[in-house]
Amino acid sequence: MAIVVRFTEARVKELRAKARPGKRDEYQDADVSALRLRVSTKSASWSVLKRIPGGDMKRVGIGKADDIVASEARKRALVLVGDMQKGIDPNAEKRQRKKEDLRHGLTLGEGLDIYLAEKDLREATRRTYERDLRTTFGDYWDRPLVDLTPDVVRNRHRDRKNRALRSQARVQSASARKRITASPSRADGAVRALRAVVNYLKVTRSIDLPDVAAQITATGAWGNVRRRKRALGDRLDDFVRAVRALPHDLPPDLTGTQRDLTLFLLCTALRWSSGAGLRWDEVDFKSKTVTICADRMKGKAEHSLPLGPELLAMLRARFAVRRSNEYVFPGLPKTADEPDNLRPFGRITKHFTAKIVDGDGDGFVWSPHDLRRTALNVLESMDVSAYALKRIAAHSEGDDVTAGYLTDDVSRLRAPMERLEARVFGRRGKVVELKKPVDRRR
Known part of the structure; x- marks a missing residue:
């Protein structure tokens, strides 16, 4: 129950001096009954407490007693009371002003920063979103999101598909700007990243923003880039011979490390982001397996694979002369002042790929993801089951009810993984045979 007093500056000081530790007292103005003062040992604040006709009691803050004198608080209270008698909710108006x-x-x-800070995304996904938004909508980076209307996004998407748009990009270096080219896939990626950010802010911050991709969807203007199918195919043997013939580490491109990483990816079908960051604590020499942590897996789930004898021998050899106690495939130091501060390779270097040529001196057109496609194609050609392929590739089994019945026993994958390794290295020795179906008609 509020105590009724006539508020004056002297009276307010007296009430604040009487504040009790751990308690909060409320006082009501004798002249304007809706005006209240809440007092504690730490602060005192003005508010209005009144019922809106046909509604509930509402408390509307006015401000701190340190900033607003009693006479000014009374004037503001009268204005708020008048609005509330008209059915206006000042709190609702304040929330709406904040939203606007x-x-x-x-x-x-800022919107992207909020999205990345609150979403559990892989580091590779974070980099892709920021790269696509910076290269496509870089000139809007410091402008309000509302400026990116569906019409603006449609036009920018169309231009990004057909032109480099380097002048609008917001990138850190001239070399990064030079790498920007016309790209339907990057145009689609930028709009999808923008749509993800906008939709997240609409839900979590209740911001009224339009569907930025509405015009593109309505007009069927998506790039619809077909999934790439490129693999090494018939050139696999020549490629492996060329890679294995490369020397050990040579600065600045660390040929031997990139050589071993390339063969590792080819024999495990791992994505670049998963394999390049392999750590020594993820390698189990005793059980002959690697277990990639969930943070580096696209599906955000830990992934284990068996290792064949060739990969085990390669990893043991690398461990014996390791340059890093953390990373299996470390790159160069971050700075010259920190020679021991190593990090994984960010990408395969051009110096390295230029060294991989066949017997006629012709190079190979390939990417790390082509190695993954090649490995899965080799496994499929060996009649490895679709479920085993999914487990090796770490693809989602989502709504597949049958897959839910199969155990996650990594030993089930040893036979196909050893056969894959034998095919890659051309080894003819004994490997674990694939299980054959039992003929129950006998």
């Missing part, structure tokens, strides 16, 4: 301020003040860069 946020809507018109939140920039693309």
Whole structure:
């Protein structure tokens, strides 16, 4: 129950001096009954407490007693009381003003920062989203998100598909700007990243933003880039011979490390982001397996694979002369002042790929993901079951009810993985045979 007093500056000081530790007292103005003062040992604040006609009691904050004198608080209270008698909810109006301020003040860069900070995404996904948004909508980076209307996004998407748009990009170096080219896939990726950010802010921050991809979807203007099918195919043997013939580590491109990483990816079908960051604590020499942590897997789930004898021998050899106690395939130091501060390779270097040529001196057109496709194609050609292929590739088994009945026993994958390794290295020795179906008609 509020204590009724007539608020004056002297009276307010007296009430604050009487504040009790751990308690909060409330006082009511004798002149304007809706005006209240809440007092504690730490602070005192003005508010209005009144029922809106046909509604509930509402408390509307006015401000701190340190900033607003009693006479000013009374004037503001009278204004608020008049609005509330008309059915206006000042709190609802305040929330709406905040939403509008946020809507018109939140920039693309700030929106992306919120999205990345609150979403559990792989590091590779984070880099891709930021790269695509910077290279396609870089000139909007510090502008309000509301400026990216569906019409603007449609036009920018169309231009990005057909032109490099280097002048609009927001990148850190001239070399990064030079790498920007016309790309339907990058145009689609940028709009999808933008749509993800906008939709997240609409739900979590209640910001009224349009569907930025509406025009593109309505007009069927998506790039619809076909999934790449490139693999080494018939050139696999020549490729492996050329890679294995490369020397041990040579600065600055560390030929031997990239050589071993290439063969490792080819024999495990791992994605680049999973294999390049392999750590020594993920290698189990005793059980002959590698277990990639969930943070580096696209599906955010830990992934284990058996290792064949060739990969085991290669990893043991690398461990014996390791340059890093953390990473299996370390790159160069981050800075010259920190020679021991190593990190994984960010990408295969051009110096390295230029050294891989066949007997006629012709190079190979390939990417790390082509190695993954090649490995899965080799496994499929060996009649490895679709479920085993999915487990090796770490693809989602989502709504597949049958897959849910199969155990996650890594030993089930040893036979196909050893056969894959034998095919890659051309080894003719004894390997674990694939299980054959039992003929129950006998």
